[in-house]
Amino acid sequence: xxxxxxxxxxxxxxxxxxxxxxxxxxxxxxxxxxxxxxxxxxxxxxxxxxxxxxxxxxxxxxxxxxxxxxxxxxxxxxxxxxxxxxxxxxxx
Amino acid sequence: xxxxxxxxxxxxxxxxxxxxxxxxxxxxxxxxxxxxxxxxxxxxxxxxxxxxxxxxxxxxxxxxxxxxxxxxxxxxxxxxxxxxxxxxxxxxxxxxxxxxxxxxxxxxxxxxxxxxxxxxxxxxxxxxxxxxxxxxxxxxxxxxxxxxxxxxxxxxxxxxxxxxxxxxxxxxxxxxxxxxxxxxxxxxxxxxxxxxxxxxxxxxxxxxxxxxxxxxxxxxxxxxxxxxxxxxxxxxxxxxxxxxxxxxxxxxxxxxxxxxxxxxxxxxxxxxxxxxxxxxxxxxxxxxxxxxxxxxxxxxxxxxxxxxxxxxxxxxxxxxxxxxxxxxxxxxxxxxxxxxxxxxxxxxxxxxxxxxxxxxxxxxxxxxxxxxxxxxxxxxxxxxxxxxxxxxxxxxxxxxxxxxxxxxxxxxxxxxxxxxxxxxxxxxxxxxxxxx
Numbered sequence: 001x002x003x004x005x006x007x008x009x010x011x012x013x014x015x016x017x018x019x020x021x022x023x024x025x026x027x028x029x030x031x032x033x034x035x036x037x038x039x040x041x042x043x044x045x046x047x048x049x050x051x052x053x054x055x056x057x058x059x060x061x062x063x064x065x066x067x068x069x070x071x072x073x074x075x076x077x078x079x080x081x082x083x084x085x086x087x088x089x090x091x092x
Numbered sequence: 093x094x095x096x097x098x099x100x101x102x103x104x105x106x107x108x109x110x111x112x113x114x115x116x117x118x119x120x121x122x123x124x125x126x127x128x129x130x131x132x133x134x135x136x137x138x139x140x141x142x143x144x145x146x147x148x149x150x151x152x153x154x155x156x157x158x159x160x161x162x163x164x165x166x167x168x169x170x171x172x173x174x175x176x177x178x179x180x181x182x183x184x185x186x187x188x189x190x191x192x193x194x195x196x197x198x199x200x201x202x203x204x205x206x207x208x209x210x211x212x213x214x215x216x217x218x219x220x221x222x223x224x225x226x227x228x229x230x231x232x233x234x235x236x237x238x239x240x241x242x243x244x245x246x247x248x249x250x251x252x253x254x255x256x257x258x259x260x261x262x263x264x265x266x267x268x269x270x271x272x273x274x275x276x277x278x279x280x281x282x283x284x285x286x287x288x289x290x291x292x293x294x295x296x297x298x299x300x301x302x303x304x305x306x307x308x309x310x311x312x313x314x315x316x317x318x319x320x321x322x323x324x325x326x327x328x329x330x331x332x333x334x335x336x337x338x339x340x341x342x343x344x345x346x347x348x349x350x351x352x353x354x355x356x357x358x359x360x361x362x363x364x365x366x367x368x369x370x371x372x373x374x375x376x377x378x379x380x381x382x383x384x385x386x387x388x389x390x391x392x393x394x395x396x397x398x399x400x401x402x403x404x405x406x407x408x409x410x411x412x413x414x415x416x417x418x419x420x421x422x423x424x425x426x427x428x429x430x431x432x433x434x435x436x437x438x439x440x441x442x443x444x445x446x447x448x449x450x451x452x453x454x455x456x457x458x459x460x461x462x463x464x465x466x467x468x469x470x471x472x473x474x475x476x477x478x479x480x481x482x483x484x485x486x487x488x489x490x491x492x493x494x495x496x497x498x499x500x501x502x503x504x505x506x507x508x509x510x511x512x513x514x515x516x517x518x519x520x521x522x523x524x525x526x527x528x
Contacts, residue, residue: 001350001354001371003348003350006285006350006371006374007374009371009372009373009374010373010374010375013134033346035342035343035344035346038342038346038347038348039281039339039342039343039346039348039349041281041283041349041350041376042376043348043350062375062376062377063139064281064376064377064378065260065261065378066279066281066339066342066376066378068261069273069274069276069279069339070276070339070342070343072343074273078261079263080132080226080263081132081226082226082243083132083223083224083225083226083242083243083244084132084133084134084223084224086132086139087138087139087375088133088134088138088139089137089138089139089140089141089203089204089373089375090204090372090373091202091203091204091205091286091330091372091373091375092137092138092140092141092142092144092202092203092204092205092207092375
């Protein structure tokens with residue numbers, strides 16, 4: 001099952017603005033393995049080779065917090081989406 | 093929902109409507125005090141995830157006979173532990189008819205449903221439930237915590253005591269300097285699917301009647317050499333199937349957690365258990381598994397910390413919701429006593445620590461205080477041991493004309509091929525000691 005299909009099973013109410021912000025774009029360029037692309041359970045982060053930056057698909061974020069401490073450079077400004085926004089589990 | 097602007101000062105404000113927060117709010121409200129339970133979800137439970145097993149003992153302290161009305165899935169009568177290799181499995185299990193009778197022992201739940209019901213109980217007891225509200229910061233005056241800053245307009249609220257039950261990521265405890273940054277070795281990242289299945293099929297497959305349930309905790313091959321465990325839990329008409337792995341291992345190996353889950357679901361032994369099911373929801377959550385030594389400060393002037401925010405998880409026994417509920421209840425008891433004396437100082441609130449010391453919460457966390465570090469040094473428990481034990485069992489149970497004496501020799505060879513006998517003895521001894 002592909003991650004896109006998995007996320008399709010989940011109810012999200014995304015805000016207009018991202019609650020996840022990369023603090024310093026340059027840091028990602030120097031980050032050797034960019035592990036956020038792999039360990040994030042919702043594949044929020046992807047390296048865009050053309051633009052040389054990490055894209056942030058915050059709309060499908062589970063708000064688990066793994067990227068907050070998993071980023072080797074603690075380069076992600078992590079907060080919760082505004083009240084009532086973000087993921088809303090039906091089962092949990 | 094009450095109008096936030098009309099509310100004066102509270103006796104207590106609880107941040108987070110999970111098992112810890114709602115237990116605390118329920119306890120305080122029942123004593124007639126004015127309490128607000130603030131949660132960021134569209135309803136209490138919308139953001140909450142666990143495996144999920146709930147323990148009768150912890151819930152009935154708040155609500156006697158809750159199993160008669162609460163939205164529970166199944167009462168667990170059988171618990172299995174599986175040691176998997178790539179194509180075989182050794183299982184150890186326990187089933188008891190005692191657990192099939194009221195008051196039961198433990199239950200599977202779906203948190204979005206249960207937490208919503210539980211918050212309703214706190215509401216009925218008199219707590220103000222404030223949903224869709226993020227607490228951005230804690231308000232302090234002269235070093236004392238006096239209130240919270242929410243993301244609502246004019247959203248500052250004040251109370252004598254603020255209880256942080258804001259979960260594993262507790263940004264508020266961090267802002268107050270009660271905890272530093274968590275170590276990635278102290279966090280497990282778990283992913284889970286809810287797989288729907290007709291209840292008759294579940295009952296046939298797991299040998300259950302009616303609302304009886306079973307849990308399977310899975311060690312070995314599924315974690316692909318990392319420190320982690322999988323699980324299959326039965327719900328009424330679905331299975332909870334998931335795997336949790338230490339975050340540091342995922343960062344290092346660059347294995348995608350959902351790939352790990354997919355491979356686990358395709359393991360030949362597991363595939364049989366979940367076949368015919370349909371995925372309904374996918375989710376992820378972190379579990380604080382650092383144990384006693386990694387706990388933050390849990391009390392201060394005008395503030396208490398409970399549940400996951402305080403790292404109250406017994407990783408070895410897979411217990412968390414009961415520690416959360418008990419700590420929330422004891423935080424509530426502390427607030428009631430503090431209110432009687434009119435003293436909310438750090439010194440007065442240290443009573444919370446004493447109550448926890450007297451309960452299983454800190455007794456158990458202390459008992460296993462060396463275990464998280466020990467397990468980190470022995471990832472072989474999750475890979476080598478399940479593998480060689482399965483090989484030894486395969487050899488023992490394969491009837492192929494080889495004499496039993498020769499079999500014994502072969503099994504000894506399998507066991508000591510990857511680990512010397514001396515190392516096995518040493519591992520066993522050190523593990524015994526780590527269990528305290």
